[in-house]
Amino acid sequence: MMRTLKYLLAVLLIVSCAIGCKSEASKTEGSTSNSWKPEFKTKLSEYGHRNWILIVDKAFPAQNSAGIVTIDTHQGLLKVLDYTLAQIDSSTHVKPNIFTDKELGYITKEQVENIDGYRTALLKSIEKYQPKSMLHDSVFVNIDKASKLFQVLVLKTDEVIPYSSIFIQLDCKYWTEEKEHSLRKRMDSPVNR
Structure with missing residues (x-):
């Protein structure tokens, strides 16, 4: 009887530890998925015109x-994009000029099965x-120029569709x-010189 009771207690202890570990893992996974948002919000409040945000x-x-x-x-990229645009839209100081890779429009279903769903x-x-769209290599040229004077924020996602970056x-x-x-026209006017 005592042996059975010890066995049951041991099993209960193992099960409760397993449940506790699983719920802690779930909490960690949930917090990780949003852990980037506070840093993003801080950066957005610091950024102004000529800064870039890449969702890649x-x-x-x-x-x-x-x-x-x-x-x-x-x-996922679209989830990050929607959150980012909502934050930009609710800001008082900046608005987005959006560019996509031109190559995205030329990918076929044979190359990427769910491409039509993604594009839609x-x-x-x-x-x-x-x-607007631009060739992928042009993006790197623009980002290289911008990053010499202004910060560029890259939000890396789990997306695995080529040329899907925004x-x-x-x-x-x-x-x-x-x-x-x-x-500028008023400043260049002879009356104002």
């Missing part, structure tokens, strides 16, 4: 530049921003090109 696929290379900060989000979901997320150049929300043009 898993194979995007680490850059050898002091002006580039990388955060591994451990999440991506377009739904970015269509209202009037995105490149956001931040612009001033409260000062438009038209206002800038008008200001």
